[in-house]
Amino acid sequence: MREGRLGIGLVGMGRGSGYGRLFVGEPRCQIAACCDADHRALALFQSELGLPDSRCFTDYHEFLTVEMDAVVLGTPIPVHAEQTLAALEAGINVLCEVTAASTLDDCARVVDTVRRTGKTYMLAENCCFWPFILEWRELVQAGRLGEVFYAECEYLHAIPELVVDPATGGAKWRAHRAPLHYCSHSLGPILEITGDRITRAMGLGGGHRVMPDHRFPGTIDIQVGLFETRNQAIIKLLRSSVAPRDSMHYYMLQGTRGFVETDRAGPSMARLYVGGEMESAIESEVSLVDSSLPEEARAGGHGTAEYAVVQEFLRALETGTKPSLDEVRAMDLTVPGIVAHESAMQGGVWMEVPSFG
Numbered sequence: 001m002r003e004g005r006l007g008i009g010l011v012g013m014g015r016g017s018g019y020g021r022l023f024v025g026e027p028r029c030q031i032a033a034c035c036d037a038d039h040r041a042l043a044l045f046q047s048e049l050g051l052p053d054s055r056c057f058t059d060y061h062e063f064l065t066v067e068m069d070a071v072v073l074g075t076p077i078p079v080h081a082e083q084t085l086a087a088l089e090a091g092i093n094v095l096c097e098v099t100a101a102s103t104l105d106d107c108a109r110v111v112d113t114v115r116r117t118g119k120t121y122m123l124a125e126n127c128c129f130w131p132f133i134l135e136w137r138e139l140v141q142a143g144r145l146g147e148v149f150y151a152e153c154e155y156l157h158a159i160p161e162l163v164v165d166p167a168t169g170g171a172k173w174r175a176h177r178a179p180l181h182y183c184s185h186s187l188g189p190i191l192e193i194t195g196d197r198i199t200r201a202m203g204l205g206g207g208h209r210v211m212p213d214h215r216f217p218g219t220i221d222i223q224v225g226l227f228e229t230r231n232q233a234i235i236k237l238l239r240s241s242v243a244p245r246d247s248m249h250y251y252m253l254q255g256t257r258g259f260v261e262t263d264r265a266g267p268s269m270a271r272l273y274v275g276g277e278m279e280s281a282i283e284s285e286v287s288l289v290d291s292s293l294p295e296e297a298r299a300g301g302h303g304t305a306e307y308a309v310v311q312e313f314l315r316a317l318e319t320g321t322k323p324s325l326d327e328v329r330a331m332d333l334t335v336p337g338i339v340a341h342e343s344a345m346q347g348g349v350w351m352e353v354p355s356f357g
Contacts, residue, residue: 006317007032007067009092011060011083012074013045014038018300019072019095019124022310024049025296029314032068035060064090070120070317073097076173077181081106084121088113093120095313098184100327100334102177104354107331107338111356114327122313122323123330125188127249129308131290132270136253136260137193144274145255148194153186154238154250154264156222160211163218163241175216179205179223179239180344183337186237187227189251191332192324198235198336198353200228203344210242217341218242225340227353237340262286331356 006029010020013036023029031049035057036042046056057063064071064086070093073083081101087094100123101107114121127133140148160166163174180203191197205223208215222240229235252261258274259281266286273281288303300306316323325333336353343351 005030006069006314009033009035009063009066009068009071010045010074011035011063011071012076012097013041014074017045017048017074018306019074019310020045020049021299022296022307023072025299026310026314028318031055033057033063033066035063061086064092068092070095070313072124077177078102078173081110084110085113088117088119088121091117091119093317095122095124095309096330097124098188098333099123099182099337100330102181102338104335104338107335107356111327111331120313120316120323121327121330122309122316123184123325123333124306124309124313125184125325125330125333126302126305126309127185128188128192128325129305129312130189130288130303132262132267132286132288133189133193133251136189136251139260139272140193140253140255141195144257144277145253145260146257146275148253148255149233150254151190151194151233151235152237152250152252152261153190153235154248155182155186156238156240156243156245157247158240158242158244160219160242163216164211164214169214171214171216171218174241175214175218177241178217178337178341178344179220179241180225180237180337180341181217182239182241183225183237183340184333185249186239186251187235187336188325188333190235190253191229193253194229194231194233196229196231196233197332197355197357198227199230199355200350201336201340201343201353202226202348202350203340203342204348205344210244223341223344225337225344227336227340237337328357 073096211219225237227235263269271281297304297307
């Protein structure tokens with residue numbers, strides 16, 4: 001702490017700048033330092049904030065020598081585990097963008113290091129903090145849908161140019177991210193709504209019809225994962241980064257008394273049916289913005305979800321308690337996708353999902 005405020009370090013000034021603007025506007029915090037391997041991205045954010053050169057770095061390990069309370073990792077997924085571990089070992093708390101890690105071994109290393117160092121770790125899974133997801137959680141917790149026994153989630157986001165460079169044909173970092181690895185935007189809200197965790201997984205999908213000249217994990221046409229939870233519910237997940245579709249998130253929960261689901265255009269609408277309360281499903285608009293929050297809460301993007309992530313992280317730091325998406329819950333939202341992709345590579349066998357709790 002300096003001047004009674006939390007010192008925040010920002011890493012990865014592309015994605016990280018959204019969170020950066022929220023921390024800049026937070027009176028309890030100050031930006032201690034920024035880091036990006038790209039000189040231009042770093043210079044743009046440095047200019048925006050008016051930061052001195054002494055607080056801007058292109059080398060991550062030099063950046064970690066600055067006195068700070070927490071780092072926000074907005075870097076490519078392949079370096080999340082390595083950068084998380086280095087920060088924790090330096091005695092710094094971590095807010096990490098999704099996903100937490102790319103291998104089961106790295107997931108275990110993150111959990112073990114958090115426990116050994118006693119530092120705070122939170123996964124920045126913004127979709128769990130959308131207002132309608134929080135409303136659905138209350139709906140389920142109140143028992144209005146009965147027992148939830150089935151759920152669906154989809155995230156189709158056609159970004160082939162971010163997977164393979166269209167000019168050179170060279171692989172970008174997302175080329176090595178299998179579709180099912182990027183599962184937390186989809187599974188995260190479902191698991192947070194139900195309070196459940198996944199115990200078994202299987203996956204299918206390994207074709208390269210959309211981008212036949214580029215056979216990387218990230219150019220797989222589409223993958224589907226099936227998951228069984230501790231409460232014996234079934235979840236189906238559909239994921240692609242290259243299938244030609246409008247970008248979409250979709251969520252559906254089916255209970256013994258009713259169901260709730262979004263449309264496939266945003267989401268922008270929801271349908272709800274509760275047996276005994278209504279004769280047929282009713283439709284309502286879905287907002288990604290919590291209107292009760294101040295205007296500056298939208299600065300991070302994705303409605304007010306990022307603002308809510310920041311507030312939860314700060315709450316944990318100030319109270320010394322675990323954030324809702326701590327190191328164990330982070331792996332509940334990360335590991336099933338790793339296991340499901342491995343299942344797909346083995347022809348779709350059912351595999352156990354390890355627990356780090």
